[in-house]
Amino acid sequence: xxxxxxxxxVDHTTNVLRALADPNKTVVVQTAPAVRAALGEEFGLxxxxxxxxxxxxxxxxxxxxxxxxxxFAADLTIMEEGTELLDRLTKxxxxxKEVKLPILTxxxxxxxxxxxxxxxxxxxxPSTARSPQQMFGAIAKTYYADKLNVKxxxxxxxxxxxxxxKKYEAQRDEFKVEDNPDVDFSLSTRELAHxxxxxxxxxxxxxxxDFDNPLGESTGAGVIFGATGGVIEAATRTxxxxxxxxxxxxxxxxxxxxMDGIREAKVDxxxxxxxxxxxxxxxxxxxxxxxxxxxxSHFHAIEIMACPGxxxxxxxxxxxxxxxxxxxxxxxxxxxxxxxxxxxxxHENPMIKELYENFLGAPMSEKAHKxxxxxxxxxxxxxxxxxx
Ligand code: SF4
Numbered sequence: 553x554x555x556x557x558x559x560x561x562v563d564h565t566t567n568v569l570r571a572l573a574d575p576n577k578t579v580v581v582q583t584a585p586a587v588r589a590a591l592g593e594e595f596g597l598x599x600x601x602x603x604x605x606x607x608x609x610x611x612x613x614x615x616x617x618x619x620x621x622x623x624f625a626a627d628l629t630i631m632e633e634g635t636e637l638l639d640r641l642t643k644x645x646x647x648x649k650e651v652k653l654p655i656l657t658x659x660x661x662x663x664x665x666x667x668x669x670x671x672x673x674x675x676x677x678p679s680t681a682r683s684p685q686q687m688f689g690a691i692a693k694t695y696y697a698d699k700l701n702v703k704x705x706x707x708x709x710x711x712x713x714x715x716x717x718k719k720y721e722a723q724r725d726e727f728k729v730e731d732n733p734d735v736d737f738s739l740s741t742r743e744l745a746h747x748x749x750x751x752x753x754x755x756x757x758x759x760x761x762d763f764d765n766p767l768g769e770s771t772g773a774g775v776i777f778g779a780t781g782g783v784i785e786a787a788t789r790t791x792x793x794x795x796x797x798x799x800x801x802x803x804x805x806x807x808x809x810x811m812d813g814i815r816e817a818k819v820d821x822x823x824x825x826x827x828x829x830x831x832x833x834x835x836x837x838x839x840x841x842x843x844x845x846x847x848x849s850h851f852h853a854i855e856i857m858a859c860p861g862x863x864x865x866x867x868x869x870x871x872x873x874x875x876x877x878x879x880x881x882x883x884x885x886x887x888x889x890x891x892x893x894x895x896x897x898x899h900e901n902p903m904i905k906e907l908y909e910n911f912l913g914a915p916m917s918e919k920a921h922k923x924x925x926x927x928x929x930x931x932x933x934x935x936x937x938x939x940x
Pocket of ligand 1: 659660661662663714715716717718857858859862863864865866867
């Protein structure tokens with residue numbers, strides 16, 4: 553079950569199969585970072601076995617026209633969220649009372665759903681950056697559709713997510729253009745495993761293949777989005793270099809890692825000490841929010857993920873029955889993939905640079921705002937009092 557209170561759990565497998573069989577549709581798929589660290593468990597492989605290349609070849613054989621990586625969009629999220637963090641931080645330090653800190657991450661729809669329903673008085677604090685799933689969809693249905701010369705309606709975007717709240721997120725009105733969603737269907741890791749098994753493919757013995765480009769190129773920073781602390785570590789790698797103009801000697805911020813439900817760390821931005829908070833699990837998120845509301849929070853930035861362990865422990869992943877050693881192995885796999893990557897900072901991703909040069913202009917530009925940012929609403933259930 554989804555630990556995040558996702559409103560609906562709908563299996564879109566049949567819709568995806570129908571789209572794959574339709575010769576008039578171009579069907580592309582994106583896969584979230586946490587999926588590759590857990591999918592193998594559904595095929596009897598040990599927890600923590602990375603199956604990135606095998607997953608790509610299985611998706612290709614299932615008939616997807618292009619196999620892309622949500623990690624690409626995670627890099628894009630960092631460009632937008634990191635720029636927003638620096639912008640808010642600078643204004644705040646310059647005495648602008650209108651600008652609030654801490655900035656809260658916004659890539660987890662379980663968490664977004666939570667604060668819209670339970671803390672609607674604080675919806676101006678989280679970053680306005682969309683989640684990687686939704687950034688991917690928006691870029692696929694504009695930039696990439698134009699490149700292919702395919703009409704928006706004829707491009708179907710499928711996402712493979714560790715998450716059930718992503719199904720609900722993909723259907724939100726803010727992420728549709730004239731009723732056509734940026735992400736058409738979101739399948740869970742377990743649903744993908746089911747599809748692979750139904751097709752009689754043996755995942756363990758699939759060849760390792762690479763993602764397609766341009767939306768398949770990613771860095772180590774994109775990969776670590778799958779683990780608690782990973783989003784803020786990825787943002788720190790980029791924000792540090794953009795703020796100081798200096799190269800990081802070491803990109804691993806060990807102080808941001810770990811499994812404690814609430815963590816805090818200080819990061820030295822060349823003389824400016826940044827207080828960073830991390831919470832995973834909604835009980836811990838509530839404590840963080842109550843501290844902010846009561847003026848007790850001393851953080852500049854906070855990462856919040858709804859699921860224990862972050863997305864590696866998402867409700868769409870192979871069931872782990874509360875075994876934290878399985879979550880730990882999945883997290884280790886994520887950091888292994890990060891450390892094996894040639895590029896480990898989002899702003900160095902060559903395809904992201906090209907996207908800004910040829911299409912978006914700059915982070916937080918008008919076009920980037922329209923396609924990559926969002927707004928939040930008070931979503932408390934409206935209670936109708938019975939008329940006397
Ligand atoms: Fe979904 Fe990840 Fe958030 Fe869990 S932590 S609700 S898997 S986005």
